[in-house]
Amino acid sequence: MTGKTAAIFRLLVSKWNFAVLLFSLCTVWGDLTVSAANTSEYKVKAAFVLNFALFTEWPEQSFSSETAPIIVCVLGDRALTQAFESINGKKVGKRILQVTTTPPHDARSSCHIIFFGKNVYTKIVLRTLTSVRKNPVLTIGEKDTFIDLGGAIHFFMKKGRLRFGVNTTVIEEQNLRLSSRLLKIAVLTSD
Amino acid sequence: MIFGLKNKSSERKHFASFQYMTIPMSLLLICSIAHANESDLAAMSIEDLMDIKVTSVSKKPQSLSNSAAAIFVITKEDIQQSGSTSIPEVLRMVPGLSVARIDANKWAISSRGFNSRFADKLLVLIDGRSVYNPLYSGVYWNAQDTVLEDIERIEVIRGPGATVWGANAVNGVINIITKHAADTLGGLAVGGGGTEEHAFATGRYGATIADGIYGRFYAKGNNRDSSDLVSGGDAGDAWTTYRSGFHVDGTLSSANSFTVQGDIYNNDIDQSVEIADLMPPYMALDDSGAKSSGGNIQLAWTRYLAGNSELNIQLYYDRTNRKEIVAEEETDTLNFELKHHFAIGFEHDIIWGMHYRYISDQLNNNFHLTVAPERSELTLFSFFVQDEYSIIEDELFLTVGSKFEHNDYTGYEIQPSARILWNPEDKHIAWGAISRAVRTPSRFEQNSTINLFVSPPASQNNPLPIPFLWGLKGNEEIDSQVLIAYEAGYRYIPNTTISFDTAIFYNDYNKLRTAPSESSCNGLYAETYVKFSNGGKGNTHGLELAVVWQAKSSLKIDFVYSLIYEDLPDILDLVASESPTNQLSLMANWQLTDTLAFDFWGRYVDKVCALYLRSTDYAYQVDDYFTVDLQVTYNPFQDLELALVGQNLLEKNHEESVQEFYILPATVARSVYMKATYRF
Numbered sequence: 001m002t003g004k005t006a007a008i009f010r011l012l013v014s015k016w017n018f019a020v021l022l023f024s025l026c027t028v029w030g031d032l033t034v035s036a037a038n039t040s041e042y043k044v045k046a047a048f049v050l051n052f053a054l055f056t057e058w059p060e061q062s063f064s065s066e067t068a069p070i071i072v073c074v075l076g077d078r079a080l081t082q083a084f085e086s087i088n089g090k091k092v093g094k095r096i097l098q099v100t101t102t103p104p105h106d107a108r109s110s111c112h113i114i115f116f117g118k119n120v121y122t123k124i125v126l127r128t129l130t131s132v133r134k135n136p137v138l139t140i141g142e143k144d145t146f147i148d149l150g151g152a153i154h155f156f157m158k159k160g161r162l163r164f165g166v167n168t169t170v171i172e173e174q175n176l177r178l179s180s181r182l183l184k185i186a187v188l189t190s191d
Numbered sequence: 192m193i194f195g196l197k198n199k200s201s202e203r204k205h206f207a208s209f210q211y212m213t214i215p216m217s218l219l220l221i222c223s224i225a226h227a228n229e230s231d232l233a234a235m236s237i238e239d240l241m242d243i244k245v246t247s248v249s250k251k252p253q254s255l256s257n258s259a260a261a262i263f264v265i266t267k268e269d270i271q272q273s274g275s276t277s278i279p280e281v282l283r284m285v286p287g288l289s290v291a292r293i294d295a296n297k298w299a300i301s302s303r304g305f306n307s308r309f310a311d312k313l314l315v316l317i318d319g320r321s322v323y324n325p326l327y328s329g330v331y332w333n334a335q336d337t338v339l340e341d342i343e344r345i346e347v348i349r350g351p352g353a354t355v356w357g358a359n360a361v362n363g364v365i366n367i368i369t370k371h372a373a374d375t376l377g378g379l380a381v382g383g384g385g386t387e388e389h390a391f392a393t394g395r396y397g398a399t400i401a402d403g404i405y406g407r408f409y410a411k412g413n414n415r416d417s418s419d420l421v422s423g424g425d426a427g428d429a430w431t432t433y434r435s436g437f438h439v440d441g442t443l444s445s446a447n448s449f450t451v452q453g454d455i456y457n458n459d460i461d462q463s464v465e466i467a468d469l470m471p472p473y474m475a476l477d478d479s480g481a482k483s484s485g486g487n488i489q490l491a492w493t494r495y496l497a498g499n500s501e502l503n504i505q506l507y508y509d510r511t512n513r514k515e516i517v518a519e520e521e522t523d524t525l526n527f528e529l530k531h532h533f534a535i536g537f538e539h540d541i542i543w544g545m546h547y548r549y550i551s552d553q554l555n556n557n558f559h560l561t562v563a564p565e566r567s568e569l570t571l572f573s574f575f576v577q578d579e580y581s582i583i584e585d586e587l588f589l590t591v592g593s594k595f596e597h598n599d600y601t602g603y604e605i606q607p608s609a610r611i612l613w614n615p616e617d618k619h620i621a622w623g624a625i626s627r628a629v630r631t632p633s634r635f636e637q638n639s640t641i642n643l644f645v646s647p648p649a650s651q652n653n654p655l656p657i658p659f660l661w662g663l664k665g666n667e668e669i670d671s672q673v674l675i676a677y678e679a680g681y682r683y684i685p686n687t688t689i690s691f692d693t694a695i696f697y698n699d700y701n702k703l704r705t706a707p708s709e710s711s712c713n714g715l716y717a718e719t720y721v722k723f724s725n726g727g728k729g730n731t732h733g734l735e736l737a738v739v740w741q742a743k744s745s746l747k748i749d750f751v752y753s754l755i756y757e758d759l760p761d762i763l764d765l766v767a768s769e770s771p772t773n774q775l776s777l778m779a780n781w782q783l784t785d786t787l788a789f790d791f792w793g794r795y796v797d798k799v800c801a802l803y804l805r806s807t808d809y810a811y812q813v814d815d816y817f818t819v820d821l822q823v824t825y826n827p828f829q830d831l832e833l834a835l836v837g838q839n840l841l842e843k844n845h846e847e848s849v850q851e852f853y854i855l856p857a858t859v860a861r862s863v864y865m866k867a868t869y870r871f
Contacts, residue, residue, distance in 0.1 A: 086233060130444065161243065
């Protein structure tokens with residue numbers, strides 16, 4: 001039995017030329033069919049974040065001038081950070097959005113919005129959330145436990161559509177104001 | 192007639208070429224539609240965005256590491272999809288690792304060659320705690336476990352990791368990292384059983400202790416069936432394990448975080464050990480089994496300083512007891528580590544650290560194993576520094592560093608490495624490295640006498656009228672084994688759905704441990720000892736390939752290939768077996784529906800020439816094998832998961848390895864088990 005299965009296996013391996021062809025064909029096919037769908041989840045989230053920026057009021061002192069940009073810090077993998085390129089430079093009132101993907105040295109003073117991808121280690125999420133606690137930073141996350149960890153806005157899926165939860169206690173603590181238009185469509189929680 | 196045929200075929204041809212044209216064109220069309228939609232997203236109102244249907248990416252992303260080393264990461268999803276019930280079995284998916292099950296409760300695991308039960312060139316850490324046994328520098332895999340559902344990831348580095356990781360990280364480092372306690376809130380209950388996995392149960396509960404402080408507690412038990420001997424009959428190697436532990440993680444202020452964790456365990460291991468005696472019947476099987484127990488407690492503290500600098504302190508105490516006919520040991524280890532990570536400007540990323548380890552052990556000498564002195568205290572002290580210098584920002588990095596280590600046997604050891612990484616664009620990463628690593632002598636190699644076999648008087652192997660004793664002897668003069676490793680690797684990520692990771696290596700070994708014979712005769716019995724020395728030279732070279740392909744959003748394929756050539760002294764001289772030349776692993780995870788998933792895992796492992804001292808020419812041929820595991824997972828509702836797993840399905844049983852001595856050759860059997868996982 002061993003010899004036989006191994007022999008069949010070796011035969012399969014010897015046909016590697018065919019396999020490579022098949023593989024590369026499938027890759028191309030996979031690329032065309034999958035990546036479009038995959039990027040869109042994050043691109044939709046990026047568009048949401050643009051809207052959050054529109055409907056959030058930061059205290060005046062968190063900007064150096066009336067036209068200073070809103071800094072969006074994105075923590076996550078490549079697919080996520082690439083998707084956020086689409087909102088980089090978009091206008092929000094007098095300001096523009098400036099997306100940065102490198103982890104901030106000091107999130108407290110440099111970011112207005114922090115987006116945490118679902119693959120960011122909890123240790124880093126907690127450390128960053130703790131460092132911006134009671135500072136005017138809008139924290140947005142994808143992890144199921146994000147609100148429990150002390151985050152402000154949490155994305156989740158419902159029937160294939162994106163929904164978001166808002167922890168109003170955290171929003172108040174961070175000295176931010178969200179417009180009623182946003183709160184009307186959010187799932188609200190408070191501690 | 193002819194005309195008509197010709198006409199028809201040209202028509203078909205025409206139709207075919209039209210078809211070939213339309214497929215790419217329609218695909219292009221689909222893509223451009225998708226593209227148009229996406230660029231409009233930013234202009235949409237939030238209410239409209241809420242109506243867009245999106246596809247969730249729940250699978251592991253192609254997050255290939257940016258490190259200049261051959262690294263492979265087993266994710267928590269990989270562990271679930273493997274259907275494995277123990278850490279050693281999970282490791283089979285890693286390129287460059289050789290995992291062979293000797294019997295129901297013993298494994299031979301090594302990285303890049305030299306595979307054997309007593310493989311000695313691998314460092315294994317669980318949450319930063321070293322678990323290799325200092326007596327022989329190997330790992331008792333049957334004593335290493337935790338709740339598999341609580342493992343965040345397993346990082347495996349092939350090749351020397353000595354610069355940062357230190358002692359024993361010669362051919363590889365396995366770093367098992369458990370989840371942050373904030374990720375294990377709530378309850379978990381796992382239960383099941385089957386043909387080989389007789390019964391198993393796990394309970395874990397996690398809760399928020401205070402604001403920012405999270406904890407979990409677990410208990411688990413496994414009862415596993417015995418295997419069959421190659422010669423037929425039961426191998427008498429069933430085993431039962433119990434273990435329990437806790438893990439607390441906290442963030443005190445923005446600048447401090449800490450972890451406190453601990454485990455205790457108790458294993459009852461059945462085994463049939465072939466032991467020697469100077470009286471008739473000279474060789475006999477002992478069924479008294481092995482008892483292993485132990486525990487550990489660990490404290491880690493991280494302080495975040497200004498300028499992205501980080502200070503990490505780790506302290507642990509570990510106790511290991513093991514009692515079996517051939518060895519009785521108690522080992523206490525106290526370990527302290529300090530690491531400081533900081534940057535100088537944008538170019539230099541520096542990490543340095545200090546490490547102190549105190550090991551105290553107590554052995555009970557008997558005829559089978561004598562170690563002098565019976566009780567010993569060893570200390571190990573080391574210092575390391577490493578600088579990652581960014582020559583061109585985000586593109587070209589040079590990492591140089593060294594570890595300076597002092598141990599009681601060989602004094603100071605220097606283990607430097609130089610690594611270069613080139614990341615010209617997002618899709619391509621190339622790296623190369625040269626490093627030196629040493630494997631310092633173990634206590635057994637220094638001062639033990641291991642009596643393994645006695646041939647009766649006037650028997651086939653012994654023409655003398657007196658019994659003939661054969662064994663291994665330590666050597667106080669033994670020196671460290673030295674490796675100079677040359678490595679290179681290339682990672683290619685054409686798009687978000689597929690990634691390739693390859694590595695090649697050439698390992699040049701000097702002063703390898705060998706064992707030349709020394710004979711004497713005292714009138715009552717004759718004896719031959721092979722005495723450990725540093726007579727070996729040799730090299731190993733090979734390549735490893737890992738491909739991850741998200742073929743569809745519901746289908747993920749992992750392919751791994753490992754090749755190694757070992758140009759080493761004879762297996763008897765080395766007292767170590769060969770490793771399989773070719774190994775292949777193909778895993779497929781297919782999410783059929785939201786509630787039903789199917790996993791396939793096929794593995795091919797080449798034949799190996801193993802060292803088996805009981806066979807006449809000391810060599811033992813283990814055939815190549817191809818085997819398949821299947822798993823069906825069903826989630827009737829969100830918090831309940833039911834799994835049916837079949838392992839090694841293609842044959843009734845197969846052989847993977849043999850232990851050098853003590854244990855009779857045994858097989859790995861086909862098995863089936865059921866598992867229920869409930870979260871609350």
